[in-house]
Each structure stands twice: as C-alpha cells, then as structure tokens.
Amino acid sequence: MEYIQVFFHNADNDYYTNDILAEYLCEIGFDSFENINMGLVAYCPNSIFNESLMIDTIKEIPFIDYKKLSYSIKKMEDKNWNAIWESDSFKPIIVDNKCIIHSSNYSYQTEYQYDIIINPTQSFGTGYHETTRMMLSFILYSDIRNKNILDFGCGTGVLGILSCKREAKSAIGIDIDNWSVECAKNNCKLNNVDNFEILLGDSMLLNNLNKQFDIIFANINRNIILSDMERYVKVLKNGGDIYFSGFYSTDLDVIISAANKNNLELEEKKEDNNWIAVKFKKKVI
Secondary structure (H helix, E strand, O other): OOEEEEEEEEOOOOHHHHHHHHHHHHOOOOOEEEEEOOEEEEEEEOOOOOHHHHHHHHHOOOOOOHHHEEEEEEEOOOOOHHHHHHHHHOOOEEEOOOEEEEOOOOOOOOOOOEEEEOOOOOOOOOOOOHHHHHHHHHHHOOOOOOOEEEEEOOOOOHHHHHHHHOOOOEEEEEEOOHHHHHHHHHHHHHOOOOOEEEEEOOHHHHHHOOOOEEEEEEEOOHHHHHHHHHHHHHOEEEEEEEEEEEEEHHHHHHHHHHHHHOOEEEEEEEEEOOEEEEEEEEOOO
C-alpha cells in the first residue's frame, strides 16, 4: 500500500500537542505515528489522504495553536507498511527490568513481574516516550496496594493498568478524547483489568466524582497541569501522592512554585532526555 508521510514541526516541542494531534488525525484516516524531536511524523494511506481536510481538522483541535505548526508532505515507497510498523515500531518495552509492555500481536514467555498488552495503533502512551516510562517506574516502586487511583489524561490507560496489576483498590482514568477512552477500555479488556473505569471529559469532571484519591497521575503538559492543579489537589486525600510529567526541566521551577501554593511538597524527581517526572505529597493540615 502506498502511504503519505506528513512531518509536523511543533514549535513548542510539546508531547501533549503531538498526542492530541495524532488522535484527531486518526479520525481522518491516519493510522500510525512516530514522536520525534520537535515534532510528529504521521502516516496516511495515499488513497484517502486529503490535505485540505487535514488542515481543517487541525484548526479545530482545542489546545493547539495552528500558527505554531508547520508541516511537509512526502510520498512513501510502496511497501507492506503494516508489517513494518508491527515488527519495527512496536518492539517490547522493558521498564526497570520488572515490567514488559508489548502488543497483542505477540506472545512473550518472560520472567518479568508485570506483563502488559497495549495495542500498537499509535506509539505514544505505550511506554516509548520518556515521560510514560518515568511514570511507570514511579508506579513500580510506589505503595499502590489497596489505593484509589486517578489517571488524568489516561491515553492508552497503561498507567492505570499497571496500578491495577499492582493491586490498586480501584482506578479511574479520564481523557478528553473519544479515541483514547475507547483505546483504554480495550486495553483493560486485553489485560483482564476490571477495576479501572475510563471516563470521557476534562478536569471539570472531577467536580462530579464525589471521590477522594490516594494517588493521582497527570502525564499531560505544563500548561494544563498549571491550569488544573487546584482541581487535582481538591480530590487528593491529605497525605496523598500526586505525580506530574509531560514537561521539560526548564519548566520544573514553575511547576514546583504552583505546587507549593497548592499545599504540595516535592518528594522525588526523575529526568530523562530533559523530560521531567515529579512526585509531590499533599501536606496534612
């Protein structure tokens, strides 16, 4: 099958922008993606590619400034791209030698403590990105058992799924995108996880949950973390833990400053290729 490759240059180099962009492109026929430095590479079958539709779709995406995006188009050589994607782009991911993440197309005989299946429709949210790997690492070494978990911006659901495999009492995942919600629900089924509820919505949904959480994960981006932090803290129990990622080392000071104003105290930090993941604890007043 002939494919069109579109390289999107993102001036903000924002992981969350790439995530949302890819989700909307899925709706118009794009079927595989690669997160790269300063942008996203997206692939669409040549037979259904429509540049005008692509532009109109991007302009309608919330949280994305179309003026900050540029793109280039390239016609790809006719190959069996599905086979190449499955064999080359979704190789198993190992996190801290304790957890393996792989697609449902493969079966692995492993001795890893946690085995997670994530369908390889897209590569972000699977563990390939630095922020996801760091958050997974946090989960592997955190006290998760019998805790109530919130995964805000859940994407594929991989963080909540690992939490449930580590015997969390319950988990709720929230995402603004229909594709992500359906993807996360499907991945829960693939992993036999039945105590992870996936909901469609934004941070306003937290006001209606009538629930307090022991642990919150928010692997999104700097701007959304800053704008929604107060809402997260309101549903976090006193003494509870909240983990943020999706931003760069240059953003850390402003994140810490906002966290301190919301009664959060920094406990731990991870860094990978200039991406940051942090753990805060809500002070007991």
